[in-house]
Amino acid sequence: MNRQPALILAVHGTRDPHGTAVAHSLALRVEEITRQPTHLAFADVLTPTVGDVAARLPGPVVVVPAFLASGYHVRTDIPHQLAKAGRADAVLTPALGAHPAVVATAHRRLTAAGHQTGDAVVLACAGTSDERARAELRDSAHALARRLDTPVSLGYIATGGPTVTEQVTRLRAQGHTRVAVATWLLAPGLFHDRLAGSGADVVAAPLCPDPAIAHAVAERYRRAAIPQPV
Numbered sequence: 001m002n003r004q005p006a007l008i009l010a011v012h013g014t015r016d017p018h019g020t021a022v023a024h025s026l027a028l029r030v031e032e033i034t035r036q037p038t039h040l041a042f043a044d045v046l047t048p049t050v051g052d053v054a055a056r057l058p059g060p061v062v063v064v065p066a067f068l069a070s071g072y073h074v075r076t077d078i079p080h081q082l083a084k085a086g087r088a089d090a091v092l093t094p095a096l097g098a099h100p101a102v103v104a105t106a107h108r109r110l111t112a113a114g115h116q117t118g119d120a121v122v123l124a125c126a127g128t129s130d131e132r133a134r135a136e137l138r139d140s141a142h143a144l145a146r147r148l149d150t151p152v153s154l155g156y157i158a159t160g161g162p163t164v165t166e167q168v169t170r171l172r173a174q175g176h177t178r179v180a181v182a183t184w185l186l187a188p189g190l191f192h193d194r195l196a197g198s199g200a201d202v203v204a205a206p207l208c209p210d211p212a213i214a215h216a217v218a219e220r221y222r223r224a225a226i227p228q229p230v
Helices: 017-034 050-056 072-084 100-113 131-148 164-173 190-197 211-225
Strands: 006-011 038-042 061-065 120-127 152-159 179-184
Touching: 006 017, 006 050, 006 211, 017 038, 017 211, 038 050, 050 061, 050 072, 061 072, 061 211, 072 131, 100 131, 100 179, 100 211, 120 131, 120 164, 131 152, 131 179, 152 164, 152 190, 164 179, 164 190, 179 190
Parallel strands: 006 038, 006 061, 120 152, 120 179
Antiparallel strands: none
């Protein structure tokens, strides 16, 4: 009987206890869906690190990065941690951001927050200095725009510009009476807290907890763990 690879769910980590609880909840939900033990690991801020967890797991390993773009942590940090742990053989899946279920969740969160037809929309993301990741974020904004059938501007919270607040101000200056912020963040924490001061009329909740996010993680794992037909 072939043993399925171990599943490591890699998240950023936060000092916000609520955000950490959301990460643990996501791991439990993924485990329920996949019926495989799901090992939560942190790329930054908290422990155990991705390298810590990978080093103690025998056999094949699949790492699913719960990140919404393939920035530094996905492209550099996690692979480095795996190599340092002697697990360069681990399979690292794509980040979650490109998964259609994630965009659909952002849409639902925005609607639940009170988005109205005709609102100008800003997609708020943490930000990155990696141009490839920025391109992925632009693609995500375009995907949400197609679902909403309205333009979506991209705003950054921590790294890069324009910021969410700058985008809200710009849209107001263009004559929009209402501006809604869709949240491209998985969990609550400092970044989401900052959106309250953006000047928007509507600010969507983070994407988790939502069953669709767990199913997206599970699909990433299954596609990496089970050979796909050619």
